Amino acid sequence: MADRVFCIDFGSSYTKVALRRDPSADAELIRHGGETVSAEDYWFPSTVVVDRTGPRPVPEFGERALGRVADARVEVHRDWKKWLFLTPAPAAAAVPPLDALLRSDEFRTLAAKYQVPAVAVASLQQLATAATGLYSAAGGRMPSVETQQQAFAASLAVYFFKWVRDQVLAACAKLPTTGLKFDEIPVRVTVPALGDGPPETRPGAKALAAALAKAGWPLHPDRPVVTEPYSNAIGVLTGGANAVAPRRKVILLGKMFSNGPLITVMKDPAHYPSYRALVVDIGSFTTDLAAVTFAPNGETVEDLDAAVGVTQMSLPLGVTDLDDAVRSGLPAEKAAALGQLTGRDREDFRRMVYADGKGYRRPGLSLGGPGDEAVKAAIAGVAAKVAEAVSAFCERTPPAFRQELILTGGGSLVPALRDAVQSAAATHGHSYVKTHAPFAKKPPAGTLVNRLDDRTARGGSAIGGASIFFDRDFY
Numbered sequence: 001m002a003d004r005v006f007c008i009d010f011g012s013s014y015t016k017v018a019l020r021r022d023p024s025a026d027a028e029l030i031r032h033g034g035e036t037v038s039a040e041d042y043w044f045p046s047t048v049v050v051d052r053t054g055p056r057p058v059p060e061f062g063e064r065a066l067g068r069v070a071d072a073r074v075e076v077h078r079d080w081k082k083w084l085f086l087t088p089a090p091a092a093a094a095v096p097p098l099d100a101l102l103r104s105d106e107f108r109t110l111a112a113k114y115q116v117p118a119v120a121v122a123s124l125q126q127l128a129t130a131a132t133g134l135y136s137a138a139g140g141r142m143p144s145v146e147t148q149q150q151a152f153a154a155s156l157a158v159y160f161f162k163w164v165r166d167q168v169l170a171a172c173a174k175l176p177t178t179g180l181k182f183d184e185i186p187v188r189v190t191v192p193a194l195g196d197g198p199p200e201t202r203p204g205a206k207a208l209a210a211a212l213a214k215a216g217w218p219l220h221p222d223r224p225v226v227t228e229p230y231s232n233a234i235g236v237l238t239g240g241a242n243a244v245a246p247r248r249k250v251i252l253l254g255k256m257f258s259n260g261p262l263i264t265v266m267k268d269p270a271h272y273p274s275y276r277a278l279v280v281d282i283g284s285f286t287t288d289l290a291a292v293t294f295a296p297n298g299e300t301v302e303d304l305d306a307a308v309g310v311t312q313m314s315l316p317l318g319v320t321d322l323d324d325a326v327r328s329g330l331p332a333e334k335a336a337a338l339g340q341l342t343g344r345d346r347e348d349f350r351r352m353v354y355a356d357g358k359g360y361r362r363p364g365l366s367l368g369g370p371g372d373e374a375v376k377a378a379i380a381g382v383a384a385k386v387a388e389a390v391s392a393f394c395e396r397t398p399p400a401f402r403q404e405l406i407l408t409g410g411g412s413l414v415p416a417l418r419d420a421v422q423s424a425a426a427t428h429g430h431s432y433v434k435t436h437a438p439f440a441k442k443p444p445a446g447t448l449v450n451r452l453d454d455r456t457a458r459g460g461s462a463i464g465g466a467s468i469f470f471d472r473d474f475y
């Protein structure tokens, strides 16, 4: 049991951290940054740069990392979260990847283009095969590319979470004094709902928890890992409120959810036998879906598992897939220019092209805007995939008595994606009393929209993961 907890929502683009200082203190996002408060102060860029221009490699993080361009001696690692969570292929591929490359038609064509003699290509193939043989003879099996990427991401994670820890502890030191030893507060981390079995037993979650421990974070003793869709739903629905009965270790669900839409069912279970929130979070790497259904029979819930039902899944599809879809339709030089944008420029590009429908114009790169049909088609393709997943999820989740639709994540600011989610969520007999989202656009006639603030819409998983809701000893 832990009376207080940090929760890290490790995002592919941005990491968010929340703190619950006491069992019934609000779960609050940790703010870093300067004197002026802006929404960005609540997210830590997940980009890691390794600068190899000096005698020793120097890691860089945060705003500095977002401003760097990759070159031969500057590695810019972004979107490396997926390397931890995409299932690694079996340890030894039938043909080692290097051999496959050297024997491929594409490689032969490239060699011909550069007038490399056939004998040189054959020698290179033999050399690679011999190297693989030596490696195997030494007792090793050639690890798959995925396994190597996973190991690399795990080592980046140690550096990254050390940096995050320094930032968080520095921010906590500025909080009104409470006498708390912030460095001893345990941490819980969120992971995508990918794979089977309890979340903490999945390979990506294990690698992440190990990296956090190496980075100096004490792990939560009972529940170090929660899934992103579930924690996001709890964060958004409670707004970070935590309530326990005085003197008794019992969670007061009615109080915790008193700011959210689901309070109706707590107050009036006779007339509202079940109430559901369907939460869709479109992130950078995954789209997370959670259907959280409440069917309590009073204000105080003794058996939380009986009162709260959860269906959840994550889908490896997000804003980075929009970039990939756009890039795949571009000529090589333009695709390379898009890949070479700094993290900060990439944010501008995404906002202008995907969210505002404007053109992005830079030397060597002119993309998007009303006349760019290829970009529109790329966005429509990703939107169709998101819609398909949401509709399939609705099909296997029978409608509840009353339902709320909640859209979160940076990707829900892209009109094509949010429209796709809204339409697909209203299939298979599902309808909603209200939509909660970080945009104010008028919804189809007859439905209501509640505008979520940026902190809740992007920080829900961190806030929810720090909730007392996930500390089993309180109920």
Ligand SMILES: Nc1ncnc2c1ncn2[C@@H]1O[C@H](COP(=O)(O)OP(=O)(O)OP(=O)(O)O)[C@@H](O)[C@H]1O
Pocket (backbone or CB within 6 Å): 010, 011, 012, 013, 014, 015, 081, 282, 283, 284, 285, 286, 287, 318, 319, 346, 347, 350, 351, 352, 354, 355, 408, 409, 410, 411, 413, 414, 458
């Ligand atoms: N207005 C906007 N228009 C388009 N894209 C945006 C906008 N605002 C934010 N984004 C993009 O949305 C992406 C997703 O943001 P979010 O913080 O939800 O992702 P994440 O949590 O890092 O990813 P994941 O949860 O998949 O690991 C960011 O990469 C950002 O570039």
Ligand SMILES: [Mg+2]
Pocket (backbone or CB within 6 Å): 010, 011, 012, 283, 284, 409, 461
């Ligand atoms: Mg996220």
